[in-house]
Amino acid sequence: MSSVSTDEVRQSIATTENVVSLEQIIIDAGKIACELFDQREAFLVDEKSPGQFVSEADRRIETFLRTQLKQRFGDRPVVGEELGGKYDGDGWVIDPIDGTSNFLCGLPLWSISIAYMEQGEPVLGAVYAPLIDTLAAACIGQGIRKDRTPFTRNDSRNPVPTFSVGENTIWQRENILRTLEQLRGDGFEIVRLRSASLSLAMAGLGQLDGFVERHLKIWDIAAGWLLCLEGGLKVNVEEHRGHERSIWTGVGEA
Incomplete structure (x- = not known):
């Protein structure tokens, strides 16, 4: 090159x-x-x-x-x-x-x-x-x-609406459980891929309906953040102290 x-x-x-x-x-x-x-x-x-x-x-x-x-x-x-x-x-x-x-x-x-x-x-x-x-x-x-x-990403939900939820030691367990309960109440199946970048890429491509995880580093989410935006999803990124970030992406509001 x-x-x-x-x-x-x-x-x-x-x-x-x-x-x-x-x-x-x-x-x-x-x-x-x-x-x-x-x-x-x-x-x-x-x-x-x-x-x-x-x-x-x-x-x-x-x-x-x-x-x-x-x-x-x-x-x-x-x-x-x-x-x-x-x-x-x-x-x-x-x-x-x-x-x-x-x-x-x-x-x-x-x-x-x-x-x-x-x-x-x-x-x-x-x-x-x-x-x-x-x-x-x-x-x-x-x-x-x-x-x-x-x-071009399909704008509609998958036949089995599926949301990926991340997990880490900083995001408190009770808050994770609350998020899971809310998503299930909204009709989503839950998967955990243990890779934020891959989860975001799959959401951007329409293989998942969304992704959420709190307290990540910028390298965990940067590329996937862009992929979701360019795929037409709504993306909400929140910055915390210590350069940590939380991200939510999906077809509706966070």
Whole structure:
């Protein structure tokens, strides 16, 4: 991939051409991730916090993504879940494996997530779950893409209305249970994929009717946030102290 200047990136980041480039980068990262998935038992695993794991696979994929993004889009700010960086509302945000526990257990429900932020909002992004062959991408104002082609989301509910609900140790259990009760009262079946990025991508593509989780990091939601917006869903993002965010997306009001 050829390099471009920072000035060119500033002028052209949210374009269809750049979506196509981002799709290729994330597909290439997915190939590496699948190779690492087959070797997962050999990796050292650290526990970041209760129930939150990071493996050497996360670090390798994020390093690859940082290199490719710099080569294609120039020297821009980057923050990633594993290698850090400073996030001030502009630049790339990366989650190399969202759903690391699924990955380490041999489950296919994990994804790679990349987004470019401008003034705190996503303008370019992609989510790729290679083991279930799901690729979604978008740039602001140009609609959602599925498997590298333009895609139109069905506005109606699924035959079995289904909402994905995330779960983490910061979101208090009683509040999670209250959310589940409300959604079931509204007629939704509930699934938990243990990957916010993948849940949001599936909502944007119409495979789910919505997603909700509180107290996430920006890399968990950035690309999926954009995919849901460009898929035509309502999205409500709330910022908390410590740069945590809560997200709700669906066809109606939160």
